[in-house]
Structures are given as structure tokens and as C-alpha cells.
Amino acid sequence: MMFKKILIANRGEIAIRIARACRELGIRAVGVYSTVDENAHHLRYMDDTHWIGDSPPQASYLNISNVIDVAGRAGAQAIHPGYGFLAENSDFAKACEESGLVFIGPSSNALALVGDKVASRNTVQKVGVPIIPGMRTVGKDSSGFKKMAKKVGYPVIVKASMGGGGKGMRIVRTEKELEASIAAGQREAKSAFGDASVYLEKYIEKPRHIEFQVLRDHHGNVAHLFERECSIQRRHQKIIEETPSAALDDELRMNMGEAAKKVIEIAEYTNAGTVEFLLDENRNFYFLEVNARVQVEHPITEMVTGVDLVRQQIRIAAGDKINLSQASIKQRGHAIEARIYAEDPENNFLPCPGRILYLNEPSGPGIRVDSGIYQGWDVPPHYDPILSKLIVWAENRDVAIERMSNALKDYIVLGIKNNLGYLKRIMGTSKFTKGDYDTHFIDENEEELSIPKENIHVVLVAAALLAAEKKGVSVESGGTQVRRDTTPWQELGHWEICED
Amino acid sequence: MENRLRHLNEIHLIKLAKEKDGYKAIIGDAEYKVSDLFVKENLICFRIDGELRVIYHAQDSGTRYMALAGEHYVVETVKARESGAKSTVPQEENSVTSQMPGLLVKLPVAVGDKVKAGETLAIVEAMKMQNELRAPRDGTVEKINFQEGEQVDALQAIVELADLHEKQ
Numbered sequence: 001m002m003f004k005k006i007l008i009a010n011r012g013e014i015a016i017r018i019a020r021a022c023r024e025l026g027i028r029a030v031g032v033y034s035t036v037d038e039n040a041h042h043l044r045y046m047d048d049t050h051w052i053g054d055s056p057p058q059a060s061y062l063n064i065s066n067v068i069d070v071a072g073r074a075g076a077q078a079i080h081p082g083y084g085f086l087a088e089n090s091d092f093a094k095a096c097e098e099s100g101l102v103f104i105g106p107s108s109n110a111l112a113l114v115g116d117k118v119a120s121r122n123t124v125q126k127v128g129v130p131i132i133p134g135m136r137t138v139g140k141d142s143s144g145f146k147k148m149a150k151k152v153g154y155p156v157i158v159k160a161s162m163g164g165g166g167k168g169m170r171i172v173r174t175e176k177e178l179e180a181s182i183a184a185g186q187r188e189a190k191s192a193f194g195d196a197s198v199y200l201e202k203y204i205e206k207p208r209h210i211e212f213q214v215l216r217d218h219h220g221n222v223a224h225l226f227e228r229e230c231s232i233q234r235r236h237q238k239i240i241e242e243t244p245s246a247a248l249d250d251e252l253r254m255n256m257g258e259a260a261k262k263v264i265e266i267a268e269y270t271n272a273g274t275v276e277f278l279l280d281e282n283r284n285f286y287f288l289e290v291n292a293r294v295q296v297e298h299p300i301t302e303m304v305t306g307v308d309l310v311r312q313q314i315r316i317a318a319g320d321k322i323n324l325s326q327a328s329i330k331q332r333g334h335a336i337e338a339r340i341y342a343e344d345p346e347n348n349f350l351p352c353p354g355r356i357l358y359l360n361e362p363s364g365p366g367i368r369v370d371s372g373i374y375q376g377w378d379v380p381p382h383y384d385p386i387l388s389k390l391i392v393w394a395e396n397r398d399v400a401i402e403r404m405s406n407a408l409k410d411y412i413v414l415g416i417k418n419n420l421g422y423l424k425r426i427m428g429t430s431k432f433t434k435g436d437y438d439t440h441f442i443d444e445n446e447e448e449l450s451i452p453k454e455n456i457h458v459v460l461v462a463a464a465l466l467a468a469e470k471k472g473v474s475v476e477s478g479g480t481q482v483r484r485d486t487t488p489w490q491e492l493g494h495w496e497i498c499e500d
Numbered sequence: 501m502e503n504r505l506r507h508l509n510e511i512h513l514i515k516l517a518k519e520k521d522g523y524k525a526i527i528g529d530a531e532y533k534v535s536d537l538f539v540k541e542n543l544i545c546f547r548i549d550g551e552l553r554v555i556y557h558a559q560d561s562g563t564r565y566m567a568l569a570g571e572h573y574v575v576e577t578v579k580a581r582e583s584g585a586k587s588t589v590p591q592e593e594n595s596v597t598s599q600m601p602g603l604l605v606k607l608p609v610a611v612g613d614k615v616k617a618g619e620t621l622a623i624v625e626a627m628k629m630q631n632e633l634r635a636p637r638d639g640t641v642e643k644i645n646f647q648e649g650e651q652v653d654a655l656q657a658i659v660e661l662a663d664l665h666e667k668q
Contacts, residue, residue, distance in 0.1 A: 351627035357558035381626040409570035414558035421571040
């Protein structure tokens with residue numbers, strides 16, 4: 001039975017994305033907000049809105065009992081968690097299940113399994129999906145680490161079992177550094193995740209990050225919707241994604257897609273999930289992890305396959321069958337997404353909350369903007385700095401890059417520092433245009449990605465002209481432009497409304 | 501007309517002179533001819549040495565945000581007093597400030613503490629990122645302007661160190 005009302009336990013662009021899917025399905029959308037988000041953009045897309053707590057995320061968007069409580073009061077039958085916040089929290093999924101609410105995502109058991117990196121590696125290996133050579137269990141004593149490092153060969157990487165986002169990771173190139181790196185990794189893991197467990201595996205030197213989108217329903221039907229390449233990352237966070245990947249040919253694509261489906265099936269995972277792989281220089285792929293949510297970069301898959309992923313998520317959660325056969329899903333053309341962040345690329349990507357004084361979003365053929373902001377809004381400091389996503393589609397990769405470049409030029413966000421210029425510079429690098437890049441792209445192309453000097457004088461002249469204008473000094477230049485103190489209506493003179 | 505503007509820590513002097521069909525702008529050794537100026541709301545267009553440029557802008561007191569050809573710029577007006585390099589110890593040497601507004605999550609020092617250059621004096625968190633603010637030099641903590649858990653603005657002094665000269 002399709003839901004009548006869904007609570008969207010998120011904010012920003014993804015809350016709006018989900019509300020749009022609800023509208024198209026005839027489902028009422030319930031929005032939630034923290035104190036600081038009282039006037040946030042996503043609330044304008046909801047049929048009903050509820051306050052869920054104070055501004056810090058722990059008090060509101062991460063507060064399981066508040067979210068469940070509001071869902072009950074609002075009369076929602078299901079909760080869509082979006083991404084981030086509670087999206088991959090098995091306790092939350094369980095709390096939903098226990099309150100009789102449908103969690104739009106996998107079951108709490110599947111979530112718990114894919115959330116544990118060591119357990120999920122062991123599980124997928126059983127069905128023949130390749131994993132990076134390394135430890136099967138959390139390492140205990142340093143001799144075990146040493147033995148494994150020798151077996152897989154240096155360089156190796158020490159990783160936190162509960163990890164993510166690069167925390168607790170240490171690359172080790174010689175045996176000498178090993179012990180100190182394990183200790184450092186454990187300390188960092190303990191402080192970041194409350195669990196000091198670390199393990200060791202082979203370090204892949206120039207990896208490409210390639211993930212496959214999979215859908216699986218409660219009737220055992222499973223289909224993949226091809227790959228997304230997400231190798232352009234800063235601080236282990238994706239900023240540009242594209243599909244198809246320039247690194248895959250049809251055979252490799254098919255093999256990886258089949259492997260991704262196996263992972264989802266063995267984990268008894270339902271709903272939309274993403275299977276992440278690393279691809280090495282010799283085109284070997286290794287399972288990394290499952291992202292158990294709708295992903296930030298899901299729109300590029302929608303653009304090339306024509307499948308609405310959020311709609312599929314809702315339908316699957318309601319018990320519907322996936323109405324897609326693997327053979328019917330095709331990749332058509334090329335799509336790229338750029339994530340617009342409130343951050344300063346000229347200062348270590350430091351977040352820059354503040355007021356948006358002016359906003360102009362691009363439009364045109366093949367351009368999609370999934371945005372969570374509006375002009376005049378104060379971007380709060382409490383949450384992720386993502387402002388919006390710009391997605392382009394074109395018939396091939398070259399045209400898509402050109403289209404993205406031009407759309408980024410048309411995208412103006414004034415009042416807070418942002419990465420729009422930086423994203424445009426990425427489009428112009430030779431490595432990106434050739435499709436020849438890996439996850440070290442940002443670090444290795446620093447010079448080509450620094451702000452160009454060429455137009456600085458033009459900008460300074462413009463600022464000086466604006467200052468002159470403000471002081472009331474006439475800056476008219478040759479009389480082609482008339483200064484208006486009157487409206488065009490006044491200049492028209494006497495006028496009256498025609499009767500017919 | 502003269503303007504002193506700061507862009508990415510560099511101060512530029514821009515001179516504007518009115519001419520019969522526009523402006524002459526001088527920055528250092530470079531000279532530009534400006535014509536066909538059009539200013540309306542957040543838009544300024546003009547020709548510079550014949551080339552048409554379209555710039556979007558918005559102002560927040562002394563700070564101008566500008567966008568041209570896909571690049572975003574932040575340009576600040578420099579007051580005449582600031583531009584002369586007279587003060588011996590720059591302001592920032594005596595205090596730590598956050599580059600970003602955020603939540604003051606940790607304040608590991610107290611007034612009277614002796615600190616070493618590079619020691620963490622405060623940790624500010626914004627948008628899921630923690631930023632450690634370190635002592636710019638050796639010194640003694642003289643004043644603390646906030647408490648843990650408080651919201652701080654960008655460029656507000658959080659911890660102040662005793663003046664170097666008073667000690668000597």
C-alpha cells in the first residue's frame with residue numbers, strides 16, 4: 001500500500017528532492033526543522049512542518065526520539081532519512097521498525113552489517129567479490145600486523161574498523177613506521193568513533209573511486225543502474241562525479257555491475273544502495289563498502305538512465321516490485337555533477353557560513369540545479385557546508401564538460417565564499433578533460449587549480465567604479481545610458497485601461 | 501580618485517580619472533581605458549580596453565563580493581590608516597581569532613597560562629569541521645573573551661596574549 005504521508009528527516013537540497021518525489025506520487029510531505037532552520041528553504045516544499053529541536057544536529061536532526069515522536073504526531077507512515085544525519089544509523093532504522101514506521105532504506109539488520117567494514121568485507125568475499133588484500137579481522141598485536149604487511153607488500157594502509165572520511169587512516173611505506181602508525185590510527189579512531197579497532201590492508205597507489213547504484217526490492221528483484229566515478233575528492237569528500245566513467249569498458253562495467261548486485265544480495269539489502277569499489281592502475285577492482293542511502297550524487301544516474309531513484313526508494317519501501325529489468329536499463333549520454341559548497345578553496349576549504357546577498361542559478365538545455373538555498377538566507381554554521389548541486393547532461397563527455405563549465409560561469413553566489421570558481425577550474429584541467437585522473441587529483445593539480453590572476457585588475461577597476469558611483473560622482477560614460485529616477489510608467493504620460 | 505582595495509592579502513591602489521568618453525584607470529604600471537559603463541542593482545558592465553566585461557556584485561559594509569567569468573572574488577576596502585605599515589606588532593600577533601564563525605568547542609587554556617607558539621588555544625567547529633587555533637607566538641594568556649559552548653564570529657579575538665612590549 002502506497003504511503004499517504006512521509007516525514008522527511010533531513011534539510012537542504014535533499015529534503016526538497018524527496019519532497020518533489022512525494023508530490024509526484026501524491027504523498028503528503030512532512031518537513032522538520034531545527035531552531036536555526038526556522039526559515040530554511042526546504043520548508044517551502046512541504047505540506048506540513050514541525051520543529052524537532054535546537055540548532056545543534058544532536059538536538060534536532062540526529063535526535064532519534066524527537067524525529068520518531070514528530071512522525072507519530074504528524075501521522076506519517078514512513079520516514080525518508082535522506083543522506084547524512086540518521087540515514088545509515090541502524091538504531092534509528094530499528095526505532096522506526098519498533099514504532100510501526102517504515103524506514104525508507106534497508107532493514108536495520110542489513111544496515112548494521114554494511115556499516116561494519118570488517119564484517120561486510122568478510123561477507124562479500126564469500127560470494128567471490130574481490131576485496132583489497134589484507135586482514136579479515138581487527139588486528140590485535142603488532143606481530144599480526146607485521147606479518148600481514150609483509151604478505152601483501154608495502155605500502156599498506158591502517159584503517160579504522162568503524163571508520164569513514166579518512167579518520168584513523170595511516171599510509172605506511174616501510175616496516176619501520178608500522179608500529180607508530182598503528183598507535184596513531186587507534187588514537188584517532190578512538191576519538192572519532194569511540195572504538196579504537198583498526199585493521200590493515202594493501203594500499204592502492206593511484207585508485208579511482210567507482211561506485212555502482214543498485215536497487216533491490218522485497219521480492220528479491222535486483223538491478224544495477226551502472227556506475228558513477230567519484231575520484232575528484234578533497235579531504236576524502238567527493239566534489240565532482242560523473243557517469244559513465246572514462247576508466248571502464250563494457251566488459252569491466254558488466255563485471256563490476258554483477259559484483260555489485262552480488263554484494264547487495266548476500267547482505268540481504270533492500271531499497272537503493274551503492275556499492276563502492278576502488279579500481280587500480282591495472283584495472284583490478286576491489287570492494288570498498290556499501291553506502292546504505294540515497295547518495296548526494298544520485299542525480300547523474302537519474303540523468304543517464306532516466307530512472308527516478310527517490311521515487312524507486314519510496315515504491316520499494318511500500319512493498320512494490322522494481323518494474324525494471326536489467327536489460328531495459330541503459331546509459332544514455334553523459335552526466336556530471338558539481339557540488340557547490342560554502343567553503344574557501346583559497347584557504348584550505350575552510351567552511352564559510354553567512355548571508356547570501358545575491359543568487360543567480362544557471363538554466364538551459366541539460367542543466368539541473370538541486371538547491372537548498374535562497375537569496376537573503378543566512379547559511380548556518382551548524383551543518384554540512386553543501387549549498388546545492390549542479391548537474392548537467394549532454395550527448396557525450398566533451399559536451400558535458402563544456403556545458404558544466406558554462407553553467408558554472410552562470411552560477412553566481414555572492415555574500416559567502418564558495419567553490420564555484422574552483423569547480424570551473426577543475427573542468428578546464430587537461431587531466432580532467434582527458435578523463436585521466438585518480439583520487440589524488442586535487443593534491444596533484446594544485447597549481448592548475450589556483451585562482452587565475454588574469455582578471456584581477458578588471459575586478460579591481462569594477463570595485464573602484466562602484467565606489468565612485470556610490471559617492472554620487474557621475475560615472476556616466478558617453479551618454480548612451482540614461483539615468484532614471486522615474487519609472488517607465490511615469491514617462492509614458494497619460495494612459496488608461498482599454499475597455500475590451 | 502583613489503581606492504585602496506585588498507584581494508587575497510594583497511593591497512592594490514586603483515586610480516580613476518574621468519575622461520571625455522569614459523575613464524582612465526591606473527593600477528601600478530598598468531593603464532586601462534574604460535567605456536560604456538552600465539550599473540544596475542547587482543550588475544556592472546563596461547568595456548575595458550575595448551573588451552566587454554559583465555560583473556555581478558554585492559556589498560556587505562567594506563566587503564565587496566564580485567563574480568566575473570566564473571570566478572568569485574572578495575575585495576575589501578582598505579582604510580588609509582591601515583595601509584601604512586606603522587604598528588610594530590600586528591594586531592593578530594596578540595590574539596587568536598577564528599577565520600570562520602562557529603561553535604567554540606574547546607578552550608584548553610586559562611588566564612595567566614604561559615603558552616608556547618603553536619600550542620592550541622581554542623577549537624572552533626563549523627559545518628562538521630574542527631579548526632584548531634594555535635598560539636602565534638610564546639606568551640601569557642591575558643584575556644579570554646568567550647566560554648566553551650558559545651558561538652563566535654569570524655575574526656573576533658577569542659584568546660588574547662599579553663603585549664610583548666609590556667613584559668620587557
